[in-house]
Amino acid sequence: MAFYITKASGxxxxxxIKKFKRSLQHSGAPNxxxxxxxxxxxxxxxxxxxxxxxxxxxxxxxxVNPALAARYNLKYALIAxxxxxxxxxLFIAQVFKAQGYHVKLNEIASGxxxxxxxxxxxxxxxxxxxxECKFHNRQRYKSDVKIPLYVKARFDDxxxxxxxxxxxxxxxxxxxxxxxxxxxSQAVQYSTCAGIQLLDWSLPKGKSLPRLIQKHTLYPLTTxxxxxxxxxxxxxxxxxxxxxxxxxxxxxxxxxxxxxxxRNKVIKEATDLCRFNDILNGKS
Numbered sequence: 337m338a339f340y341i342t343k344a345s346g347x348x349x350x351x352x353i354k355k356f357k358r359s360l361q362h363s364g365a366p367n368x369x370x371x372x373x374x375x376x377x378x379x380x381x382x383x384x385x386x387x388x389x390x391x392x393x394x395x396x397x398x399x400v401n402p403a404l405a406a407r408y409n410l411k412y413a414l415i416a417x418x419x420x421x422x423x424x425x426l427f428i429a430q431v432f433k434a435q436g437y438h439v440k441l442n443e444i445a446s447g448x449x450x451x452x453x454x455x456x457x458x459x460x461x462x463x464x465x466x467x468e469c470k471f472h473n474r475q476r477y478k479s480d481v482k483i484p485l486y487v488k489a490r491f492d493d494x495x496x497x498x499x500x501x502x503x504x505x506x507x508x509x510x511x512x513x514x515x516x517x518x519x520x521s522q523a524v525q526y527s528t529c530a531g532i533q534l535l536d537w538s539l540p541k542g543k544s545l546p547r548l549i550q551k552h553t554l555y556p557l558t559t560x561x562x563x564x565x566x567x568x569x570x571x572x573x574x575x576x577x578x579x580x581x582x583x584x585x586x587x588x589x590x591x592x593x594x595x596x597x598x599r600n601k602v603i604k605e606a607t608d609l610c611r612f613n614d615i616l617n618g619k620s
Contacts, residue, residue, distance in 0.1 A: 339378075342385045345476055351389075353378075360393065362546070363408035364616050369400060398561060402605050403612035406559040406579075410546060411475065411537065414516040416558040416565070417572070421471035425455050426577045427556055428469050428514045428535075431545070432458045434552040437465070445506040447493035454490075457506070464508040466491055470515040479515040481522040484532045487511050491532075514545070553613045555579045560609070562602045567592040579606040 341351045353374060360370045373396045383389050390412070398405035406413075417423040429439045437458040445452045445466075456467035468487045470479045491511040498505030512533040513519075519527070519536050527534050538544050549555060557579050558568050570592040576585050582603055589599040 339381075339384065341389065343476075344386060344474070356389070356393075360397075360408065363397060363404050364612065365397060365400075365404050365408075369396075373397075394561075401608075401612070402561055403609045405561055406555065406605070406609045407550075407613070409559045409561075410549065410555070413556050413558040414545075415473060415475055416568070417516070417556060417577075418471060418473045421469060423572045423577060424471040424516055425469045426572075426575070427554075428467065429456055430578055431514075431548055431552070431554055432456070432465075432467070434554055435548070436460055443506075445494050445508075446497050446504055447490070448496035448500060449493050452490050452494060457508075463510065464506070466494070466506075466508040466511045468511075468513045470513060472515065472517045475517055478518050478520045479513065479523055479536070480520045481526050483515075483519075484513055484523055484527040484530065484534070487513050488530050488532055516545070550613060551617065553580055553610050553617075555609055555613070557582065557606070560602060560605050562598070562605045563592075567594065580610050582606040 339351055340348045342348050357370050357374060360373065373393055376396070377383050377389055377392060380392070383392055394405050394408060397408055414424070414427075417427060425441060429441055432439050437460045440457045441455070443454045443457045445454055445457075454466055455469045458465040458467055466487070468483070468490075470483050472479070488511065491508060494506055494508060498507050510533060511531075512535060513527070514535040517537060519534055519539065524534065524539070526532075534540065535545055537546060556577055557563065557571060560568075560579060563571070571588045574585075574588040574591055576582065576588045582589065583606065586599055586603065589602055594602065
């Protein structure tokens with residue numbers, strides 16, 4: 337059954353059932369459950385916006401296994417890290433730490449012309465990375481070519497300073513831009529030409545942001561359904577950004593005002609999500 341849906345932008349498009357099923361597959365949902373949810377949506381004419389369909393799928397997954405709902409919620413969970421960009425910087429720092437990098441946040445690097453405040457500095461095997469994080473509050477927003485352009489300018493200015501005076505400069509071998517949504521085609525074209533690495537929802541192929549999250553079990557606590565948005569923001573203020581960190585940091589749940597019963601629910605959901613992800617990855 338073919339029907340049109342309304343996107344968040346107000347634009348109408350034909351509902352892509354194959355794309356929808358793939359998104360459910362990425363959550364780890366079994367094929368039988370995926371078919372059941374898809375059939376229900378087709379029979380419910382009141383579900384004709386992307387938001388309504390997403391909310392319905394979330395509820396159906398949560399009824400079966402909250403861990404499925406949390407994994408399905410990943411794209412929106414990254415958006416929920418806002419409204420400021422700092423929590424996303426904390427999150428990207430964890431992504432690189434999980435890959436064996438030594439990471440520093442908010443470093444000041446001297447350039448030949450001006451000093452630069454850098455989001456992240458990462459080092460691994462004597463290779464230095466300048467990392468810029470670009471956060472968006474809406475999924476439809478993309479990082480355009482201006483972002484890699486100014487990152488390239490920063491990189492070159494810092495490189496020039498190091499070459500002129502190595503004792504008072506930072507040595508970077510690579511520059512990378514990370515975003516929680518996607519880059520425009522022009523941004524990708526320029527970055528490929530200029531040698532700037534990109535990390536987003538689909539790039540680089542095989543090592544995109546969701547792939548790294550699933551591989552290293554790096555789910556942000558915003559994926560959890562047992563925490564309110566206010567509670568999530570309070571926990572992030574305490575510097576806790578990952579679900580995997582909650583069981584060992586129950587104090588932050590107390591700071592957020594949760595009683596013992598609710599704390600146990602949150603810790604169970606976080607633990608189940610991480611365990612479920614590891615099972616899908618064949619780690620346990």
